[in-house]
Amino acid sequence: MKFGVLIFPGSNCEHDTYHMVSKVLEQPAQFIWHQSEDLAGCDAILVPGGFAYGDYLRTGAIARFSPVMGAVKKFAASGGLVLGICNGFQILLESGLLPGAMLKNQGLKYVCRHVCIRVESSATPFTVSLRKDQVLNIPIGHMEGNYYADAQTLSQLERNQQIIFRYCTTQGEITDVANPNGSLFNIAGICNEGRNVLGMMPHPERASEKILGSEDGLLIFESMVRSMAHAV
């Protein structure tokens, strides 16, 4: 299973994501430069976190025009797996691959800390190795993670079970206190209708080794490997 890790000017989690895939998951990985229109035969695309184009104008607003995003859109349309993490999620929103938008965190400050998220659906290629209602300990680090969508979009997300992760307490309860950024419905991650594109604000690559305090994030990448193996 070959993973492609996109690099935009200003990406800063590309090495972390690459390390996790190649050294922890022991799967082939390749960097893909933002000006490339060729995804190099990758089986899955990871859009890493960071500050693509310095987050100037609006998070993800400039990155969506990169040549590589055209290729990613085609890849997604043909059913390829795309996972956007943090800034990667914001880029997928701006590109229209996922619905909704991000507002500044409710506290108007950057927040970096471990949070708990609850798995809302195991029926995606990213969550097949997880149980519904399972609680994962995965850190966040962002200034704009306050997910917003209009009422119609939200009800559509709920109806189609496109909400995949929600911020929760350690016991798995969805509460305001457990919500670190004011995100609507405590949304931490959503997928598209085709269920092959996932965006999430928490950083699973930061929770994939024992020394980092949690290995829960690894389960998401293992799910991807498992799904792709089945698909072949």
Next chain:
Amino acid sequence: MRSEAEAITMITEIQITPELLAQHNLTEEEYQRIASCLGRQPNLTELGIFSVMWSEHCSYKSSKVHLKRLPTTGPRILQGPGENAGIIDIGDDYAIAFKIESHNHPSFIEPYQGAATGVGGILRDIFTMGARPIAAMNSLRFGPLTQVHNRRIMEGVVAGIAGYGNCFGVPTIGGEVVFEESYSQNPLVNAFALGIFKKNQIFYGRASGVGNPVIYVGSKTGRDGIHGATMASAEFDEESESKRPNVQVGDPFMEKLLLEACLEAMKTGAIVGIQDMGAAGLTCSTCEMGSRAGTGMEVDLQFVPQRETGMSPYEIMLSESQERMLLVAEKGREEEILQVFRKWEIDAVVIGWVTDDAILRVKHFGQVVAEIPNRALTDEAPVYHRPLKPPEISPATSPVQLDLPGPEGGQGKLDFNEVLGRFLRSPTLASKEWVYQQYDHMVRTNTAQLPGADAAVVRIKGTDKALAMSLDGNGRYCKKDPRRGAQIAVAESCRNLICAGAQPIAATNCLNFGNPQKPEIMWQFSEAIDGIAEACLTFETPVTGGNVSFYNETLGEGIYPTPVIGMVGLIEPIRDGRGSWFVDDGDMIVLLGPLIDPDCAYSKAAKETLRSCMRWIPLEEDLYARWANLLPCPPIDLQQEKRVQTTCLEGIRSRAILSAHDCSEGGLAIALAEMSFSHFTASAKGATIEIPGAHALENVLFGEYQSRILVTVKDHDLPVLERIAHTHSVRITRIGKVGGNQLRIFVDGSLVVSQDVHDAEKGWRTSLGHYFD
């Protein structure tokens, strides 16, 4: 174009007036020296160049003679002071570069940008050597948070550090935040960065190879930051607000691109030397690179990318626009380098070449606008043996002055539960979560110890090593006794690393002092240097470099002398790493080092003072800071300290010690409370402590006796630790057991502290944030 150039060169004939020299912060004697170095009168551009290179900030003219007393050599040192950063060998072909630098003055004038560009500058110092930054820390000092202007400064500084470091992609993983009235008009912002590289990938700031092209890369040059270095070399007055345009503006996105492009360009093998343009910008980088290599440099400013039109040579040479670098390439291979920068969409332009005459020659549209021997700017810069004078009444022995509204508290019974609670909520001791949650402290996925531990720890991928680092200063000790205070700063820094399971290997320092032209200040400085030197020799941690920040005075009022020590240690193998929290119920709690020293002056003062503070200091104030400020500097015996540290590290390596915590600010009770609090997914754990013998409670609970470490061990491992302690003649006292939901402390059989650890933690964790609600 031609006419513009002519217009600029025409203004070079100037009249040297006392006002002009004052504007450039040069004395009449210094001016005479300039004229004799040149053998003629300087033009305005040259005067500007001299003024920044001879400023305190760039020349170290007041500190140089003292800094020579610091130990700078050791088997691991690959590069000591004098380059952009010091370099240490950590084995297996890996090396690390690290340094700390102050950005105090800009941060007072413009907190966000001042702090942000401080972070940017120190990061460039690291990656200009070829190392990728993997960790950042900050030592911050502000006035009390009860004053709105201190809150405004702190909020801006923290946001600036976050804004820059987070975007750049370096984890900000530790440091210190201290509150004290003395920093109200002069906050301290000291930024530390550490990077890693292979030993054979080190780059230096040297312009070698006559005829090699000089390449300017990075942001365009603007009028921002002109005379930043000169500003940092003078006291503040009421006019300081108007210096805001002297503060540079940072662009972390550009810095991130510059990092990636520089590291990629270094891989071509075509780079001969590289230096960042920090303080004094193009001036400093051109003459220092030439000076180090014994060469000269000729540059033509018409090729320098410019943000604004009509900039004079004076402005271009003195601009401190951020995110710029100067490279020297191998002749004929410049295209390989330019290509990398084009890929990253960064300006890169050949602006001159290396010459053999050891002269900095600056042209503008082909006409010479400055011509100065490098030596005049660097080696021949003035060096001052400024007069030293100890204060008339030694602050170490002067009686405690209670600056409190009423008489001393009298005989009323003190509630030590209440004292502990208020201490835990005092901003100086409270959790700094409000600060570090704004910093991305996990990017690069190496953070093995979350902020809040004794030391910050990052693992090194692909090895069985981790690095521990700590920043420590104690202005209030140094005010009383600068030499001993400095020793304690070094000792505490090492102790923090030891608790994390690391062997301290090298230090950097940031020396924040007042006006060096005052003999008392210079005496403080000299004493502090001796203290650092003695302690660093004892702990075998050479100083690899650092930074001196003088003139930390506003309206003639100096700050507490504040040397800040940045210590780096090595954890190897990684399994030797330890946290500073209770691990399991039933574990034994053991104190390494003395319980109390009842005879020292410190003990007597502590007892007197606490009662009055509890009575007179309003609830919203930093009770701890007010109390501690009234106390003398505690004694320290460096040899004893070393034995305690060795015992702890051997105890960790023998696997007897499960966790270890430095017992310093706030004493034993605070250290125990901190060990009991929740950490990550582990919940809070109480403990029962029994301290034998009758002691003054103020001292046994909160006394800041040095050379003490609290550790936890399993019952059956205690004999192992006892043996190690006896070998090193270290006192070891079993004081209690982990368990329950209460922190209960018995002294001589009476229960004096009984707190629910969850409640205590809540107060400690949320206190700082309440000041900003």
